Amino acid sequence: MFTNVLIVLLILTAVTVIASRIDFGPANMLIAMLIASVKASLVILFFMHMKWDTAINKIVFLSSFLFLSLLFIFTLADQATRRIDHPMHATKAKVSKEWAYPKPAMSEKH
């Protein structure tokens, strides 16, 4: 059974690499993370025996992801919405954020 899980994991790794070659635009990150989450679930459920474990252990481990997601959501939401009210900076141009972080007078190479 472990062997089957391993094979699926290796296949999913190949899928991740192949999927990364295709550009889904902004969904790139999401798709990569989704596939990674599936792989992670397999490792957790089978290799780490979570499927046959007590409920309290499941709650403990899964709640850590829940609270971690709170950290992600609020910090990213803050960052993403920070410049909405400034019409000049509302769009994400490629190197547009330099107004907040002035370029060094010297370049960063020697």
Next chain:
Amino acid sequence: MPLFVWALYATALLQVLATPVLGITVLLVAFERLYHIGIFDPRLGGDPVLFEHFFWFYSHPAVYIMVLPAFGIISELVSVHSRKPLFGYKLIAFSSLAIAIISFLVWGHHMFTSGQSTYAMFAFSFLTFFVAIPTAIKEFSWVATIWKGSIALNSPMLYTLAFLIIFAIGGLTGVILGALNVDLHLHDTYFVVAHFHYVMMGSIALAFFAGLHHWWPKMFGVMYNETLAKIACVTIFVGFNVTFLPQFEMGSQGMPRRYATYVPEFQPYHSASTVGAIILGSGVALMVSYLVASLFIGKKAMQNQWGGVTLDWLTPTPPPLENFAHAPKVTTEVYDYSTLDLKSTQTPIG
């Protein structure tokens, strides 16, 4: 399960989840200083606000880590010293867990002037009002427990009553600070200093003193001088309020935090705080002296000094290794005072 245990469960939950983020934050700051990765340094493209997010993600739950055990102590004490089961036991138990969970959603209220997005600030301010609700449930449940109880106005109870008054002020001023528009003016002023001293010193420290007095006979088998204890409690209460109450006013008039010099208008407030601090300090010094003295010249305490019915009062004094010779069997409700053996409250130890 006694409510102190519930409080400690909730505290443990917070400790496990919040502390690692502090760990990684400190590690990143160390890396920043050691090899200049630029993660928080704006010269290198980093964002100090990200540091603030990481820091306060831990530090807000941290204050609840500090206060939840204090709440647990007060829950135990109001019950024992009113000889009445706790009002709203389930509510208090679940409110501890609710505080633990909601406290992870509000950390941005320490960052209202940091330059984070307005929308994030709306969210944090809105959520901050929710964390006050379980806390208020506790406060009112404690008061309801005392109502029509058989109140013993001994020193632990006096500290507890002082806690209830001071925490009400501390908690309410916290909600004031949680309002985004008001906080923009009060941030980094003495209003904040007054608020957190009301909750940290006035509430947590007072609850600690209350617990110290409550469990002193169980821990050491001796009683301290009750009259001195009452005097010390009143002195501490008066000193504390004289120290910190003026700081609310001073802060709302604009006196900033961490300033050594200030305009003469604020001088009376600072002087009042100093006087209060002297009173507070003498009260604490008095408390320490009679507690230490009791170890040498204290009268023998009773086996069950206050008439509590939780397991802590059923161990011998001092409790042996692992507290009991055999694991005790609990067959009654946790605060069932009908099981109280009144003789044990009158029989000295030994």
Next chain:
Amino acid sequence: MSHDGHHSVVIPAPGPEFVPHTVAHHFDTPVQEFQSAKLGFWLFLATEILLFGGLFAAYFYYHDLYPETFRVGGQQLDWKLGAVNTSVLLLSSWTMAMGVRSAQTSQKQKTMLFCALTVLGAVIFMVIKFFEYKAKTEHGLFVFPHMFDNYQVDGSSNAGSLAWFTDVHNVMVDETGAPLLHGHLFFAIYVTMTAIHGLHVIIGAGLILWIMKGVAKGRFHAGYYLPVDLVGLYWHLVDLIWIFLFPLLYLVP
């Protein structure tokens, strides 16, 4: 149950090549010992998730702030090496799970073998990692020997030059050839995340070696395989973190 004359609980050895296990005195039964230890270890793993989670949060934050820098930066990493490393870790996770199962079924030799294979996987992973870091040093994207040099600040403008980011081949540029904003940041985060992960790989390998010592002495068998189980959980966590690190750093750009 304590020191009032009760004997401690002993789990007998299932065979002559094993030793019996005495349950720690503060537990009443072996099952209680097992469940307490497991719960404690899952709590520890929860803290590790939050520890690495902070690093991931920082990554997402800056990825959003400097999308071009992160896109070009990611292209500098060799995804083939990353894929090999992923497969190595997945395989080592499999060998570890098999090792735990061998301990559960009292198969001493197999447990030794699978643990050794897991450590081998760890070593291969770190060797590949070493070559990746060497390449970064050669390309000037993260010059490890200069890591701790002082950041030279140029007086008034707060500009400066980082000793460890020299970008020898000038790769961190956009289409027009102008330098990308804060190109060093991607590599700073890349090295921080992979180095802390690498530290956990080394710690995990050390723990597995310690387990192997215990296996050789016959301490682990069907009646008591708890330490093997817990170290296995730690190793799977290390694998878990890499499962997320690999696409994030190597593939998304």
